[in-house]
Amino acid sequence: MIDIRALSKRFGSLVAVDGVSFTVQRGEVLGFLGPNGAGKSTTMKMVTGFLAPSAGTAVVCGHDVVQEPLAVKERIGYLPEGAPAYPDMTPASFLGFVGAVRGLRGAALQRRIDELVSTVHLEGVMRQPIDTLSKGYKRRVGLAAAILHDPEVLIMDEPTDGLDPNQKHEVRQLIREMSPHKAIVLSTHILEEVEAVCTRAVIIARGRIVADGTPAELQARSRTHNAVRIAVRIASPGMTVGVRQELARLRYVDTVEPCASSADSAAFVVRPKPGRAVLPEVAQCVRAKGWAVEELRTDEGRLDEVFREITTGHASKGGAK
Amino acid sequence: MSDAAPIAPRRVAGSVQRMAAVFRRELSGYFVTPVAYVFIVIFLLVTGLFTFSRDLGGFFERGQADLRPFFVFHPWLYLFLIPAVSMRLWAEERRQGTIELLMTLPIPLWAAIVGKFLAAWAFVAIALVLTSPLWVTVNYLGDPDNGVIFAGYIGSLLMAGAYLAIGSCVSALTRNQVIAFIITVVVCFAFLLPGFGPVTALLSAWAPPRLVEAAASFSFLARFESVAKGVLDLRDMVYFASVIALFLFGTAAAIEGKKAA
Numbered sequence: 405m406i407d408i409r410a411l412s413k414r415f416g417s418l419v420a421v422d423g424v425s426f427t428v429q430r431g432e433v434l435g436f437l438g439p440n441g442a443g444k445s446t447t448m449k450m451v452t453g454f455l456a457p458s459a460g461t462a463v464v465c466g467h468d469v470v471q472e473p474l475a476v477k478e479r480i481g482y483l484p485e486g487a488p489a490y491p492d493m494t495p496a497s498f499l500g501f502v503g504a505v506r507g508l509r510g511a512a513l514q515r516r517i518d519e520l521v522s523t524v525h526l527e528g529v530m531r532q533p534i535d536t537l538s539k540g541y542k543r544r545v546g547l548a549a550a551i552l553h554d555p556e557v558l559i560m561d562e563p564t565d566g567l568d569p570n571q572k573h574e575v576r577q578l579i580r581e582m583s584p585h586k587a588i589v590l591s592t593h594i595l596e597e598v599e600a601v602c603t604r605a606v607i608i609a610r611g612r613i614v615a616d617g618t619p620a621e622l623q624a625r626s627r628t629h630n631a632v633r634i635a636v637r638i639a640s641p642g643m644t645v646g647v648r649q650e651l652a653r654l655r656y657v658d659t660v661e662p663c664a665s666s667a668d669s670a671a672f673v674v675r676p677k678p679g680r681a682v683l684p685e686v687a688q689c690v691r692a693k694g695w696a697v698e699e700l701r702t703d704e705g706r707l708d709e710v711f712r713e714i715t716t717g718h719a720s721k722g723g724a725k
Numbered sequence: 726m727s728d729a730a731p732i733a734p735r736r737v738a739g740s741v742q743r744m745a746a747v748f749r750r751e752l753s754g755y756f757v758t759p760v761a762y763v764f765i766v767i768f769l770l771v772t773g774l775f776t777f778s779r780d781l782g783g784f785f786e787r788g789q790a791d792l793r794p795f796f797v798f799h800p801w802l803y804l805f806l807i808p809a810v811s812m813r814l815w816a817e818e819r820r821q822g823t824i825e826l827l828m829t830l831p832i833p834l835w836a837a838i839v840g841k842f843l844a845a846w847a848f849v850a851i852a853l854v855l856t857s858p859l860w861v862t863v864n865y866l867g868d869p870d871n872g873v874i875f876a877g878y879i880g881s882l883l884m885a886g887a888y889l890a891i892g893s894c895v896s897a898l899t900r901n902q903v904i905a906f907i908i909t910v911v912v913c914f915a916f917l918l919p920g921f922g923p924v925t926a927l928l929s930a931w932a933p934p935r936l937v938e939a940a941a942s943f944s945f946l947a948r949f950e951s952v953a954k955g956v957l958d959l960r961d962m963v964y965f966a967s968v969i970a971l972f973l974f975g976t977a978a979a980i981e982g983k984k985a986a
Contacts, residue, residue, distance in 0.1 A: 454829050492758055504742070
């Protein structure tokens with residue numbers, strides 16, 4: 405539904421977006437990640453027809469945004485960064501305006517607006533100037549405007565930025581509900597959001613795509629992926645060193661690092677060699693030695709660690725395509 | 726939104742309908758803030774002052790039943806009042822970030838530009854219509870040629886359109902309304918000067934008369950002069966229409982330029 409082809413944007417000598425290509429299918433929720441200034445917003449602005457690409461193009465539902473911008477704009481719902489809306493208007497008149505532009509009118513428009521009011525919870529503020537609304541309400545007004553025409557493609561630039569945890573939860577819930585019927589792209593720098601709603605994540609840094617995979621695949625690139633955290637009760641003072649040596653001797657173990665623990669126990673993170681799992685070995689060792697284990701769990705890997713490694717150019721391992 | 730929610734029937738709105746939506750939003754935008762009322766009050770006060778003042782319009786002193794003292798100051802009034810209307814047209818959209826919203830809605834660029842322009846023009850037309858008590862007054866006091874007065878109104882409105890188009894173009898170039906206001910005043914002033922008495926006198930001191938005449942013919946002042954007398958010349962109308970078209974194209978170029986930047 406969205407086919408981005410070698411999209412590039414230069415501002416003077418600055419290359420903001422440098423040959424970005426990816427596709428998004430119906431049912432996918434693509435999380436677009438990257439540090440501030442990486443080119444996320446610029447890419448979205450080009451796909452939605454707000455900025456003209458310096459090179460490349462985007463095809464949305466079979467329409468080229470450079471050749472047929474109107475056809476693309478008809479099919480996209482777009483929530484720009486900060487959810488801009490006319491401050492003097494009320495949500496009612498604002499949604500009425502967007503609906504009129506989208507070709508809805510009269511009773512059909514009113515029905516759709518009523519529907520949206522309960523979907524994004526705008527009850528009670530429909531007659532207040534948008535200017536006077538809280539950030540959360542403004543965001544919901546913008547979201548309502550973006551999905552008013554029930555678009556096949558939904559593009560949102562930081563949809564939950566500045567919302568409180570409950571509001572974030574609601575917006576994510578809404579995205580999940582809509583996702584089976586739409587192709588959705590959302591940019592964010594909140595990684596938990598990617599884990600919560602996205603079926604796929606694309607990481608961009610300095611205008612280029614540096615990773616593209618499911619959140620699980622990206623997690624697997626973390627150094628702590630499949631690492632085992634173990635805490636053992638210490639019976640005698642010398643035992644800490646012994647436990648560490650035993651763990652380090654196990655098969656597939658790469659490193660054993662001590663970590664914070666209480667006075668009468670010792671805790672370690674056991675990292676496996678790339679592509680290996682050490683939990684069975686560790687568990688067997690525990691049984692054989694008869695250690696009193698207080699904690700034993702596998703680490704899924706941390707997305708923010710992967711994000712930091714990839715976007716600062718210190719990626720430790722190969723791609724997870 | 727539930728999956729079973731019925732999708733509201735949608736039809737492709739024609740560009741004109743989308744333009745009408747922009748027009749309605751923009752025009753109602755003038756009236757939700759006090760700006761519109763302040764503008765209209767100032768407009769009415771100043772036109773009244775100029776018209777009836779003994780030294781300026783001399784409406785009563787002339788002892789003639791016409792609205793010439795009213796129309797003759799319009800080019801100068803508009804010089805400061807119209808930029809105040811036009812300055813927000815695009816600069817405000819850019820400052821609020823709503824331009825991103827507007828330009829990603831399925832509205833052709835021309836429809837957005839013309840819709841906004843027509844809204845500003847309609848607003849000025851409303852202010853002009855509110856001066857109709859003057860017309861009632863001259864009809865009460867004497868027996869004026871209402872055709873001449875009507876021509877004056879049409880001409881004044883056309884000239885206001887030309888000012889607004891200039892303002893629209895300048896407003897598209899900046900996100901700062903104050904800058905938009907000042908530059909619009911300067912550009913409009915440049916369109917007045919060649920036909921302004923002292924300036925033509927200065928020019929004719931060294932330039933050939935034909936050049937002075939040619940320059941003056943590009944002046945709003947010279948063009949409006951005949952209109953104020955009640956002569957609605959097709960050439961004057963074409964002139965103002967051309968200025969409007971030219972600067973609306975300029976607005977489009979300015980917005981397209983920012984899009985590609």
